[in-house]
Amino acid sequence: MDVLGQIQIFSTRFLGIFIEAVSFLLLGTLVSGLIEVFVRKEDVIRFLPRRAGRAVFAGSFLGFLFPVCECGVVPVTRRLYQKGLPVAVGITFLLAAPVMNPIVFASTFSAFGFGVVLVGRYLITLVMAISVGLLFTLQRSPAKLLSPGSISTLARSAVGGGGAGIETPQRPHLLPGLIKSLRYAHDEFFDMGKYLVIGTALAASMQTFVPQEELRKVATDPVLSVLAMALLAFVLSVCSTTDAIIALSFANPINGFTTGSILVFLTFGPMVDIKSTLMYLGVFRRKTVVYMVILPLLISILIGIWLNLNVRF
Amino acid sequence: MRTRKWLESAALLLLGIYLLETRLSGEISYYIAAQFFWLPIMAGIILIAIGVAQVSYLLGSAGQSSTNPDLLLARSPHTQGVTWLSLILVCVPLVLGVVLPAKPLGASAVGTSGIATSLNSLNPTGSTGTFSLAPENRNVLDWVRAFSAAATPDEFTGQPADLIGFVYRDIRFNDQNQFMVARFAVSCCTADALAIGVIVEMPDSAKYKQDGWVRVRGKFQVREFDSHQTPVLIAESIEETAMPERPYLYP
Numbered sequence: 001m002d003v004l005g006q007i008q009i010f011s012t013r014f015l016g017i018f019i020e021a022v023s024f025l026l027l028g029t030l031v032s033g034l035i036e037v038f039v040r041k042e043d044v045i046r047f048l049p050r051r052a053g054r055a056v057f058a059g060s061f062l063g064f065l066f067p068v069c070e071c072g073v074v075p076v077t078r079r080l081y082q083k084g085l086p087v088a089v090g091i092t093f094l095l096a097a098p099v100m101n102p103i104v105f106a107s108t109f110s111a112f113g114f115g116v117v118l119v120g121r122y123l124i125t126l127v128m129a130i131s132v133g134l135l136f137t138l139q140r141s142p143a144k145l146l147s148p149g150s151i152s153t154l155a156r157s158a159v160g161g162g163g164a165g166i167e168t169p170q171r172p173h174l175l176p177g178l179i180k181s182l183r184y185a186h187d188e189f190f191d192m193g194k195y196l197v198i199g200t201a202l203a204a205s206m207q208t209f210v211p212q213e214e215l216r217k218v219a220t221d222p223v224l225s226v227l228a229m230a231l232l233a234f235v236l237s238v239c240s241t242t243d244a245i246i247a248l249s250f251a252n253p254i255n256g257f258t259t260g261s262i263l264v265f266l267t268f269g270p271m272v273d274i275k276s277t278l279m280y281l282g283v284f285r286r287k288t289v290v291y292m293v294i295l296p297l298l299i300s301i302l303i304g305i306w307l308n309l310n311v312r313f
Numbered sequence: 314m315r316t317r318k319w320l321e322s323a324a325l326l327l328l329g330i331y332l333l334e335t336r337l338s339g340e341i342s343y344y345i346a347a348q349f350f351w352l353p354i355m356a357g358i359i360l361i362a363i364g365v366a367q368v369s370y371l372l373g374s375a376g377q378s379s380t381n382p383d384l385l386l387a388r389s390p391h392t393q394g395v396t397w398l399s400l401i402l403v404c405v406p407l408v409l410g411v412v413l414p415a416k417p418l419g420a421s422a423v424g425t426s427g428i429a430t431s432l433n434s435l436n437p438t439g440s441t442g443t444f445s446l447a448p449e450n451r452n453v454l455d456w457v458r459a460f461s462a463a464a465t466p467d468e469f470t471g472q473p474a475d476l477i478g479f480v481y482r483d484i485r486f487n488d489q490n491q492f493m494v495a496r497f498a499v500s501c502c503t504a505d506a507l508a509i510g511v512i513v514e515m516p517d518s519a520k521y522k523q524d525g526w527v528r529v530r531g532k533f534q535v536r537e538f539d540s541h542q543t544p545v546l547i548a549e550s551i552e553e554t555a556m557p558e559r560p561y562l563y564p
Contacts, residue, residue: 002421009422011409016344016503018406019332023352026359110349111501182366187395189363190321194399197406203504212424249504 006208014204017249018196021242024107025196026189028241031103032072033184037177041066041076042083052086056133059089060126063100070098070240070270072188074279078150081283087145091288092133094280095296098240098270099125108244108266112251116313117244117262124267124303132295136288145288147281192239195275199238203249219250222308225261226301233269240270260308268300315371321395322367328407329360335410342559343417345502417560418497418506420481420524428481428495428508430543431461448472453496454562457509460544469533469544474511476546477528477557480521481510485539489519494529494546499561506561512538515548528554 044065049055068076076097077090085093098104099121108118136145143151172180206215218224229250238246247265250257272293280289332353335341341350446455453476463469478494486492495510513529514536521527531548538545 005421008413008416009418009424011413012343012416012418012422013503013506015406015410016499016506019335019341019353019356020345020349020502020504022332022406023349023356026356030359030363111505113500179366179370182363183370185359186321186325186363186367189325190395190399190403194402197402201405207504208422208424212427245502245504248501252505252507 010204010208013207013249014200017200017203017245020110021107021196021200021245022193024103024110024241024245025192025239026185028067028101028103028239029185029188029192030181032066032068032188033181034178035066035068036072036184037172037181039066041079045080045083045085048085048089052088052137053134055086055089056092056130056137059092059133060096060129061100062093063097064102066097067101067103068097070273070276073097074276074283078283081142081146081150086137087139087142088133088136091136091292092129095132095271095292096125096129099267101240103241104244104270107241111244111248116259117251117266120259120263120307121244121266124263124300125270127303128267128271128296128299131299132292135291135295145285147283147285150283195237196239196242199236199242199246202236203246207249207252219257219261222258222260223305225258226264226304226308229257229261229265229304230268230297230301233265234273236269237273237275238269243269258304258308259311259313260304260306263307264300264304267303268296271296317395317397317400318367318371321400322364322371324400324404324407325360325364325367328403329357329364331357331407331410332360333357335415339558340415342561343415343503346499346561346563347559348563349501417556418503418508419479420495422497422506423481423483423495423508428483428493428510429457430493430510430512431457449475452476452562453478453494453509453511454498454564456511466535466542466544470535472533473531474533474546475528475530476511477526477554478510479556480523480525480527481508482523488514490514490516491538491545492518492521494527497561498564500564509562512536512543512545513548513551514545515551518548518551521551521553526554526556528552 044062048058063073066072066076073094077085077094080093081087081090105118105122108121112118139145218228233243236243236246243266247262250265251259251262256262277289277293280292284292335344336350336353336357341353345352451459451474456474456476459469460466476494478496481493481495482491491512491514493510494513495508497506498509499506513531515531528551529546529548530550531546533544534547535542536545537543
């Protein structure tokens with residue numbers, strides 16, 4: 001086998017995925033930097049409905065107001081908790097926001113066009129985030145759900161008068177604000193960039209070095225493919241702005257992975273992966289995090305397998 | 314620490330310049346579909362802006378007193394800050410892009426995933442445009458689509474075609490006179506690159522080397538290939554040609 005030729009092919013596939021994906025990643029980090037600097041997130045809480053059920057539903061769409069991917073969503077949620085957001089609404093926001101996001105919509109559209117993958121990704125994400133959020137409305141006491149660390153900041157803000165105690169940053173001037181946004185984007189780009197490079201390298205290797213007949217056995221199995229893509233999503237931790245382009249390399253129409261498994265990758269992955277689980281542990285109690293990982297996993301796997309067995313795409 | 318900060322800026326600026334250069338040189342067409350050619354321009358500009366912001370910050374903090382304390386503390390609350398590992402990994406695409414010569418996917422990239430002569434899934438939105446094209450103006454992708462939509466392979470008998478593609482042969486091509494004129498169809502980027510081809514027949518065509526670009530003119534006849542009745546382009550002329558500026562076709 002011609003080794004140099006194979007490396008050349010790997011490189012072309014790698015750069016294709018990377019160039020397409022990194023553009024959406026950069027747009028995402030830039031927007032999230034601008035939001036970090038210019039938008040006062042606490043203003044939004046006032047618009048949420050009072051009733052828990054409706055607030056959970058509204059919370060699942062909050063992401064369109066703050067286009068943050070999974071790396072940015074945890075600090076934003078923590079800040080919203082300090083401003084009095086109900087825990088269940090925050091969990092729904094946390095799970096839905098990485099997908100409920102115009103940049104993720106654009107990258108998913110660019111990879112799959114308008115069709116079952118795009119629509120399915122949004123519907124399944126809503127079902128998952130809202131049902132998990134509604135389950136958490138049953139537990140009204142934040143102390144049972146949040147980690148002691150986040151509870152203490154809540155307590156402090158309560159002493160300061162219902163959230164007004166936390167200093168609210170002044171809206172910055174345009175130019176210094178822009179520079180600050182760019183510096184935020186810088187950190188986030190390097191942080192997420194490493195996952196993108198690893199994910200891209202894996203996707204390009206699978207297409208170049210792995211015999212496709214071997215892969216086909218797993219890829220076309222309605223159950224195994226779903227489990228494999230759930231595991232891959234968890235381990236790869238790629239940013240939700242770019243995961244559609246990575247997923248595309250597994251969805252080749254001749255011998256690609258089942259549509260159900262691609263949807264699991266695109267719905268479970270943004271909610272739960274190694275990186276986000278670690279960040280969840282900083283805000284929630286361990287038991288809460290176990291539910292936040294297991295429930296989305298089970299729901300997405302069940303939907304994925306059901307789709308594979310019952311729907312012809 | 315300080316060295317790494319400078320290296321980060323250098324990496325951002327170089328990656329930005331690389332993306333812009335790839336677009337300007339046209340090599341971008343080896344990597345992504347034409348409708349997304351604006352993406353690397355946007356990405357390049359953002360990268361350079363982030364890099365310049367970092368450089369101006371580093372220069373400012375070297376002179377110290379003038380620096381806004383607000384900017385000094387600026388660090389994304391989402392991250393742990395940049396590590397050597399993330400810096401090295403982000404440089405990987407730059408190294409691949411600069412060190413290896415840019416080359417589009419060709420015959421050797423078809424590999425074990427195979428090449429399609431008819432495929433319905435190629436066009437999820439359904440294009441009727443193909444059939445309004447005169448046969449001579451159809452490309453490999455248009456023909457492959459037409460074959461997929463056809464009820465019988467006989468429909469195309471006698472229709473003229475004029476195709477550009479690379480030469481592809483695999484183990485099924487035991488007839489010395491046959492090869493495939495092939496292209497990659499790319500909807501988004503190389504992630505979804507799909508090899509497609511039309512079978513060509515001409516005496517003595519073994520002299521056209523695998524992966525070389527050719528222009529084939531001829532008329533279709535039905536032949537048996539790999540135990541299927543299939544339209545085969547009986548070539549009247551084959552000429553070697555340069556690779557087109559855009560080597561992929563876009564569904």
